[in-house]
Structures are given as structure tokens and as C-alpha cells.
Amino acid sequence: MQEKVKHVPPSVLIREACGDDLPLLFALRCNLALQSLLLTVPDALDDAALQTWIARRQGEPGGLFRMVEDAVSGEAVGFVQVAQVHRRNRNGYLGISLTENARGRGLGQAALRELLHVSRHELGLHKGLVEVRVDNVAALHAHLQVGFRIIGTLSSHFIDATGAAHDVLLLEHMLEGVI
16 A cells, blocks of 8 residues: 655646746757657657647646646746546546756656646546656656556567667556545
């Protein structure tokens, strides 16, 4: 049984995206090394493709797409999302992306804790799932620190833009204990 994750005042805010966030979102999406770590190979990176990506994320049935804002500075530092929500089983895939200057400051773990809270209390999910490349040590550490557990390895699961195959860890977090 996973221990309860207590909801504490966050060092980050999870808020709706606005027009002022577009340059940050575009910069994150255009960072191909980061996208590869996030298990994504964007088809196109022109303005229309980027707008389509944001609209698709925001329109995800049962999911969410929100900005991560540093509560101290008020600066947007990334985004979180919930996608592929299975309505009957109440589970979905969670994701997070932070700017380089936001990493290593505890903001990722804070954002994950907020995302777990929102997933449980706003979306009504019972389980959050995450896929993490085995070489994405920082992401793996952050997810384990907030209570995810590794449930398996997906061999050669992600093929990056260069054609290289990467093993991916599948993690889960039961959300009933998220308060």
C-alpha cells in the first residue's frame, strides 16, 4: 500500500495557459533533446503545428494541460498534462516538462505533487501512470520521490528522431491516498 501524499501549500501553482505562455511552450516543444526525453518526436515545429499541439493538449477528453508557475517568482517554468484518460477505469498518463533553469530546484516534485492532487480531486482519477526513459534519471528520481512505483520495463519502447530505440520504465501511483 502506498503511503498517503499530503497536500501542502505548493511552491508552484498549476494554472491555465494563456497567450503570454506561448513563447515558453513553443521553446519547450522545439527543444528536440527535451522532447526525446519526454518520449516525443514532433512532426512539425512551425507556428501552426505548435498551435495545433496546444489545442490538442487542451482538448484532451477527461485530461488537462496546465502551466507550472514558480509561486515565489510568478514565472512560468513549464507545463503538466494528463492524457489518455480511461473514463471507466479512472486512470490516465501524467506528464511534466520544465525549463532548464527550473530543474534541480524541487519545482518538479512540487509540480508532480500538485498534479497528483488535481488528478485525484478535479479529474477523479484513481491511478496515474507515467512512462520514463530509463536514462532520464532526474525524472525517475522525481517521480519516485512523490510516491510512484516502477511496475515494469518496456523494451525498445521509444524510437527517437535518429532511429535509436530506448527502454522505458512504466510507473504508477494509486491516487486514493492523495489528500
